[in-house]
Amino acid sequence: MLSRVEWQKKSGKLTYVDLGVTRGKPEHLASGWIYGIPDTFPNQIPDSWYTDVGFRWGKGGGGQLGRPGQRGWVVSLDDYKGRLASALTNYKTCRAVGADFHINVHDxxxxxxxxxxTGKWPGDNGDFSDYDRFVRQLMADVAPNMDVSHVTWDIWNEPDIQPYFWVRSAQQWMDLYIRTHKAIRANPALDKMKISGPVIGFAPGPNNAYWTSWLPQAVGNKTIPDYYTLHLLGGLGDIAYNPQYALGSLNNLLTKYGAPSRQVFVNEYAAAAEMVPSSYIWWISRLERHNLFGMLANWLGGTQLHDLFGGLLTKQRDPGNYTATDYAPAAGYPVYKYYGSSMTGLRANTTGSADRWLDVYATIGSDKVRILAGVKVHTGTYAVVVRNLSAVGYTPNASVDVVTWSFDGESTKKITGEPARRGTTSYRVVDDAITIAVIQTANHTGWAFEIDVRI
Structure with a gap:
């Protein structure tokens, strides 16, 4: 009969943390979100709510604002200015807390x-003149009002997700991309600003015509962006949207078309069903392992789109009251706070489970090894194997006390407290390793394990 550990290994339910291999200091690569920032400055959300999660990047452009004077360039210059005001206040908030800002230009x-x-879109009938005026106006507004070394121009969002953000041909969008990239790079005032693209909604692959048409044209026109962007918003078990496989697919396309490597930015990650601690941890773990920059997707709408950190926060009384300031943590905030504030020192090497449901992120601090473990909206019996404990001072056959914490929130609307301490379990070191059980009975629960450092 197989032991539990042997069965877990055979079933693909083991993850690994290797304390003998480190990967540099934590940089909170997954601590960002799109929108979620109130259009006020100084911001109505106190700075500590941002800094406690290690906030790295935000994104805005006035999306879903609908009042006259806030509807965008396509309506009038004044409506563009209303949306620009939203973007500028979001930028100021980001910079005030040390984060970079991405401009959601399509908004x-x-x-x-x-x-x-039947409406008006850039390049209709081959005429980009109005769009070119828009680009010149935006460049003229960005250059004196933003530190462009901390700004990224997101050329156009999800042209393949029709009819929401684009309703014309793929080639018309590609023509837009190429002319925009060239206009930005011809402007010396924006030399230090980064460009991101192609911002295609579906995952890269050999059968995705948007990717396979855009990439050779970007190479041929010398308009490769500074960041390759991915949107990973698929179904829970859809392998194409798993960062590991999406990155592999992208790299295959880069090789095929002779495109240079670039930093990959997953500037929307996690589907609406994944806004729970188990999934947040899974995404953090995957992005960190592959050194991918990440911004959490935002599935809220209306004024809540411009508030609540994309669902990481709620409010004591009414989260729909935009001007209220009684902020409180929702299900995900304690996870990101632990990730952003507690996980210090050096990142440890990790391996996710072979069945792709459990993943882990770990750091080795001066005081403790800290491990986040998340089974992505799934249940079952899993385990975390912690290897090379001698690297943090444990001898053969030593006893290792592991403190377990749970993140139990399950809603972006309900207030969630601090992680709950679930007790201490002692394990015996065997072959310089221990195996920590993860008994996942509630699919939303996330976990943290802490081990004292003895050196």
């Missing part, structure tokens, strides 16, 4: 007010 244009298939 400044106003795709949500463009009128659908």
């Amino acid at each position: 400044l244009w106003g795709t949500d007010h463009a009128g659908g298939k």
Whole structure:
């Protein structure tokens, strides 16, 4: 009969933390989100809510603002200015807490007010003149009002997700991308600003015509962006949207078309069903392992889109009251706070489970080894094997006390407290390793394990 550990290994339910291999200091690569920042400055959310999660990057452009004077360039210059004001206040908030800012340019244009298939889109009838005026205006507004070394221009969002952000041909969008990239790079005031693209909604692959058409054209026109962007918003078990496989697919395309490597930015990650601690931890773990920059997707709407950190926060009384300031943590905030504030020192090498449901992120601090473990919206019996304990001072056959914490929130609307201490379990070192059981009975629960450092 197989032992439990042997069965878990055979079933693909083991993850590994190797304390003998480190990967540099924590940089909170997954601590960002799109929108989620109130359009006020100084910001109505106190700075500590940002800094405690190690906030690295935000993104905005006035999306879903619908009042006259806030509907985007496609309606009028004044409506563009209303959306620009939103973007500028979000930028100021990001910089005030040390984060970089990405401009959601399609929202400044106003795709949500463009009128659908019968409306007005850049390049209609081969005429980009109005769009070119828009780009020149935005460049003129960005250069004196932003530190462009901390800004990224996101050329156009999800042209393949029709009819929401684009309702014209793929080639018309590619023409837009190429002319925008060239216009930005011809402007010396924006030399230090980064460009991201292609911002395609579906995952890269040999059968995705947007990717296989855009990439050779970007290479041929010398318009490769500074960041390759991925949106990973698929189904829970859809392997194409798993960062490991999406990155592999992208690299295959880069090789095929002779494109240079770049930093990959997953500037939207996690589907709506994944806004729970188990999944947040899974995404953090995957992004960190592959050194991918990440911004959490935002599935809220209306004024809540411009508030609540994309669902990491709620409010004591009414989260729909935009001007209220009684902020409180929702399900995900304690996870990101632990990730951003407690996980210090050096990142340890990790391996996710072979069945792809459990993943881990670990750091070795001066006081403790800290491990986050998340079974992505799934249940079952799993385990974390911690190897090379001698690297943190444990001798053969030593006893290792592991303190377990649980993150139990299950809603972006409900207030969630601090992680709950679930007790201490002692393990005996065998072959310089211990195996920590993860009994996942509630699919939303996330876990943290702490081990004292003895050197």
